[in-house]
Amino acid sequence: xxxxxxLLLAFVFVFSLVxxxxxxxxxxxxRPDSAISETEGTDALAIKNINVPIPNLDLKxxxxxxxxKLGVNFNQAQFSENWSLGGLNSYAIGGILWHKSEFNRNNFxxxxxxxxxxxxxxxxxxxxxxxxxxVFWDNKLSYKLTKSWxxxxxxxxxxxxxxxxxxxxxxxxxxxxxxxKSSFMAPGYFTESFGLEYKPDNSFSVRFGTGTARxxxxxxxxxxxxxxxxxxxxxxxxxxPNDVTKxxxxxxxxxxxxxxxxxxxxxxxxxxxxxLSQNLNLKARYNLFADYEDIDDPNHRLDATLTAKIxxxxxxxxxxxxxYDSALDGKVQWNQVLSMGLLLNLPK
Numbered sequence: 001x002x003x004x005x006x007l008l009l010a011f012v013f014v015f016s017l018v019x020x021x022x023x024x025x026x027x028x029x030x031r032p033d034s035a036i037s038e039t040e041g042t043d044a045l046a047i048k049n050i051n052v053p054i055p056n057l058d059l060k061x062x063x064x065x066x067x068x069k070l071g072v073n074f075n076q077a078q079f080s081e082n083w084s085l086g087g088l089n090s091y092a093i094g095g096i097l098w099h100k101s102e103f104n105r106n107n108f109x110x111x112x113x114x115x116x117x118x119x120x121x122x123x124x125x126x127x128x129x130x131x132x133x134x135v136f137w138d139n140k141l142s143y144k145l146t147k148s149w150x151x152x153x154x155x156x157x158x159x160x161x162x163x164x165x166x167x168x169x170x171x172x173x174x175x176x177x178x179x180x181k182s183s184f185m186a187p188g189y190f191t192e193s194f195g196l197e198y199k200p201d202n203s204f205s206v207r208f209g210t211g212t213a214r215x216x217x218x219x220x221x222x223x224x225x226x227x228x229x230x231x232x233x234x235x236x237x238x239x240x241p242n243d244v245t246k247x248x249x250x251x252x253x254x255x256x257x258x259x260x261x262x263x264x265x266x267x268x269x270x271x272x273x274x275x276l277s278q279n280l281n282l283k284a285r286y287n288l289f290a291d292y293e294d295i296d297d298p299n300h301r302l303d304a305t306l307t308a309k310i311x312x313x314x315x316x317x318x319x320x321x322x323x324y325d326s327a328l329d330g331k332v333q334w335n336q337v338l339s340m341g342l343l344l345n346l347p348k
Contacts, residue, residue: 002158017256022149024343030253031153051296058071063103063104063105064101064102064103065101065102065104065347066099066100066101066346067099067100067346067347068097068098068099068100068345068346069096069097069098069099069343069344069345069346070096070097070327070343070344070346071095071097071315071341071342071343071344072093072094072095072096072098072341072342073093073094073095073119073340073341073342074091074092074093074094074341075090075091075092075093075340076080076091076092076341077089077090077091078092084145084217087122088124089123089124090121090122090124091121091122092120092121092122092131093119093120094117094118094119094120094131094132094337094339094341095117095118096115096116096117097111097114097115097116098113098114098116099114100112100113100114100210101113102136103118104300107143107144107145107150108142108143108144109140109141109142109143109144109150110139110140110141110142110143110238111138111139111140111142112137112138112140113136113137113138113139114137114138115134115136115137115160116134116135116136117132117133117134117139118130118132118133118134118161118162119131119132119337125174125175126175126271127167127175127176127223129165129167130160130161130162130163130164130277131337132337133160133161133162133164133311134158134160135157135158135159135160135161136156136157136158137156137157137158138154138155138156138157139154139155139156140153140197140207141152141153141154142197142199148198148199148200149196149197149198149199150196150197150199151194151196151197152193152195152196152207153189153192153193153194153245154191154192154193154194154207154209155191155192155193155205156189156190156191156193157188157190157191158188158191159184159185159187159188159189159197160182160183160184160190162183162184162186163180163182163183163184164180164182164183165177165178165179165180165181165223166178166179166180166181170257179221180220180222182223182252183220183222184220185218185220186217186218186219186220186222186223186252187216187217187218187219187252187254188216188217188218188219189214189215189217190214190215190217191212191213191214191215191267191289192212192213192214193207193209193211193212193213193267193269194209194210194211194212195207195208195209195210195211195212195267196208203272203273203274203275204270204271204272204273204274205270205271206268206269206270206271207267207268207270208268209266209267209268209269210266210269212264212266213262213263213264213265213267214262214263214265214288214289215260215261215262216253216254216260216261216263217254217259217260218251218252218254218259218260223251223252224251224259225247225248225250225251225254225255225256225257225258225259226239226247226248226256226257227247227248227251227256227257228240228243228244228245228246228247228252229247230247230256230257231248231329232244246248250296250327252327252328253327263291264291264292264293265289265290265291265292265295266289266290266292266295267287267288267289267290268286268287268288269285269286269287269288270284270285270287271284271285272284272285279308279309280306280307280308280309281306281307281308281309282304282305282306282307283302283305283307284302284304284305285302285303285304286300286301286302287299287300287301287302288300297326299324299325299326299327300322300323300324300325301321301322301323301324301325302321302322303319303320303321303322304319304320304321305317305318305319306319307320307343309343312348313342313343313344314340314341314342314343315340315341315342315343316338316339316340316342317337317338317339317343318336318337318338319336319337319338320334320336320337321333321334321335322334
């Protein structure tokens, strides 16, 4: 009996202890909408605003890109006076300046490209002669119709820097100038063109200029085409002493008595500027010009340059031009230049 009594007391004690702890836990519970802090009001949780200064970066979108190439090359050969195996003392120097600017925004593109080349060669017992001479400036504005096709208008200018002469020998065997072949703005060409352009990528494009006009100018009076009478008044002699009625004839396609000619034509222009490898670049331009009045006899011109980069500054280039223009000559003309020199590319 006593044992049962003591067990009952122990059970009551344990039950009361658990109930007390449960009661204590209930007092620690906090309603979700209650304040944790015992401090009345919200001063204890006040957050101080901090103003972080944001710098003015003044960022602007640049729609222009620019590329420039500056180059110079020099070749020289020297032989002793008693050298008996053949050879000729000579030197040649040349320089190039190429620049391209391009503007792209939405579907509009404007490209301006200028290509200037000039070089001279001097052989022993001969006069110095230009061996590379060109001024070329092309401007094109286009609007993209699809991914690869667009409308374009363009303006191109071409001429040369220096005089080009014909040569002969005098009675003493010395080389002398016998005549003038061409000079700055004689001839000079302005070409305006409108049509469709196919440009599948940035390295290749073809222009189909269905509406093209070209002006040929001869601003050097020494090369102006003249009638026999006009030539005699100017120089006191006739172009052909055996026929005093014969004038100079057409020069660069410009008729006698004029220094200007305008032509309406179809023009096709293809441009290629592609890296064949990391250090090898091929740049080419082909132009076909067909006068609507003589469309069966179009003019053709192909300029191509293959450049191999040896170091960041030294390069070797092989370039040439193939030209057919019946107003200049009835046969195909060509030139070729192999050179090694310094070439600076900007930006690098």
